[in-house]
Amino acid sequence: SxxxxxxxxxxxCQRGTSLTIQCQVDSQVTMxxxxxxxxxxxxxxxxTANQGSEATYESGFVIDKFPISRPNLTFSTLTVSNMSPEDxxxxxxxxxxRGGPYEQYFGPGTRLTVT
Amino acid sequence: GxxxxxxxxxxxxxxxxxxxxxxxxTSGFNGLFWYQxxxxxxxxxxxxxxxxxxxxxxxFSSFLSRSKGYSYLLLKELQMxxxxxxxxxxxxxxxxxxxxxTFGSGTRLQVQP
Numbered sequence: 001s002x003x004x005x006x007x008x009x010x011x012x013c014q015r016g017t018s019l020t021i022q023c024q025v026d027s028q029v030t031m032x033x034x035x036x037x038x039x040x041x042x043x044x045x046x047x048t049a050n051q052g053s054e055a056t057y058e059s060g061f062v063i064d065k066f067p068i069s070r071p072n073l074t075f076s077t078l079t080v081s082n083m084s085p086e087d088x089x090x091x092x093x094x095x096x097x098r099g100g101p102y103e104q105y106f107g108p109g110t111r112l113t114v115t
Numbered sequence: 116g117x118x119x120x121x122x123x124x125x126x127x128x129x130x131x132x133x134x135x136x137x138x139x140x141t142s143g144f145n146g147l148f149w150y151q152x153x154x155x156x157x158x159x160x161x162x163x164x165x166x167x168x169x170x171x172x173x174x175f176s177s178f179l180s181r182s183k184g185y186s187y188l189l190l191k192e193l194q195m196x197x198x199x200x201x202x203x204x205x206x207x208x209x210x211x212x213x214x215x216x217t218f219g220s221g222t223r224l225q226v227q228p
Contacts, residue, residue, distance in 0.1 A: 033215050042202060043158070043218045058215075092157055096214075102146060102165075102206075104216060106157045 004107035006093055012113045013083055020079045021110045023093030028073040031096040034066070037109075038089045046091075049076040083114045117141045119219035121203050126225045127193055135188045135201050135222045143208025148216060149177050149188045150202040158202055161188070190224075198226045 003026035013019050023032065032049040047055040047068055055068035070076040080087050093107040118140040127133040139147070146165040150158035162170055164179035164186060176189040190197055200223050204216040 031214060042220045043204075043216075045215045045217070048215055090157075094216075103160055103163050104148065104206075105160055106150075109157045 004093060004095060004105060006091075006107040006110050008110060009108065010111040010113075012115060014115060015084055017083055018079055018081045019083065019112060020077050021091055021093075023076045023078070023107055025074045025095050027097065029095040029097050032070060032076045033094040033104075034068060034076070034078045035092045035094055035106075036089045037092060043092065046078070049078075080112065083112075085114045088112060088114045117205055117207070117217035119203055119205055119217060121201075121219045121222045123220065124223045124225070126227060127190075129193055129195060129226055129228050131193050132189065132191050133193060133224065135190075135203075135224065137186045137188070137203035137219060139184050139186070139203070139205050139219075141184075141205050141207075141217075144181065144205060145208045145214065146206040147177075147179055147186050148204040148206065149175075149186075150204065152200045152202060152221070154199075161201075193226050195226050195228070198224060200224070 005024045007022045034046040035043045036046055037043050045058050046061045046066055047057040049055050049068050049070040051070045065081050067079045090109045090111050092109045096104050121137045148163050149161040151161050152158040162177035164170055164177050169178045174191045179186045200221040202221045203219040206216050
């Protein structure tokens with residue numbers, strides 16, 4: 001299975017600031033996704049991170065609020081911009097491996113609290 | 116779009132068998148996934164079905180009927196550590212380039228002694 005790491009694992013941030021979350025995978029993956037899980041809720045897809053091009057955002061999520069980069073096949077970042085308390089959530093990176101079965105794995109998540 | 120339904124909560128006894136159902140209505144389909152998620156942790160992959168039938172992995176089995184839009188996760192010989200949320204998720208067909216998962220709301224399973 002995958003070895004997926006995320007940094008930071010948790011953070012407490014002030015309203016109006018921004019936080020960048022990093023996702024690093026141990027080998028090349030075909031697809032990388034960013035999900036959000038709000039307290040007591042299931043997972044919601046934010047966007048698909050595309051290598052070398054702009055991410056594909058889901059309805060309700062925009063690039064200005066959640067800019068995403070994916071410079072290569074093993075690394076991606078998600079920035080949560082101009083944060084408000086409503087952004088308090090767990091943010092999860094998820095991957096599908098290149099050349100493998102189409103199983104999808106999740107990173108350990110970043111727990112964000114906005115005060 | 117995708118619509119995925121599963122029971123909110125279930126309770127079962129240690130050593131017993133429990134079946135968690137999931138029904139879905141989707142515009143495209145390219146596989147159904149089950150994940151286990153303990154409180155405060157990330158989801159852990161359990162199973163993936165893309166063809167009809169039963170997939171067995173130790174104490175866990177997953178079934179899929181594409182014509183009925185139906186799946187279930189079967190947990191045998193329940194252990195206390197199986198107390199967790201179980202998430203059903205459907206992968207889009209990818210016809211529009213989107214191959215992401217859409218999740219149900221999850222079923223919280225409580226295993227009692």
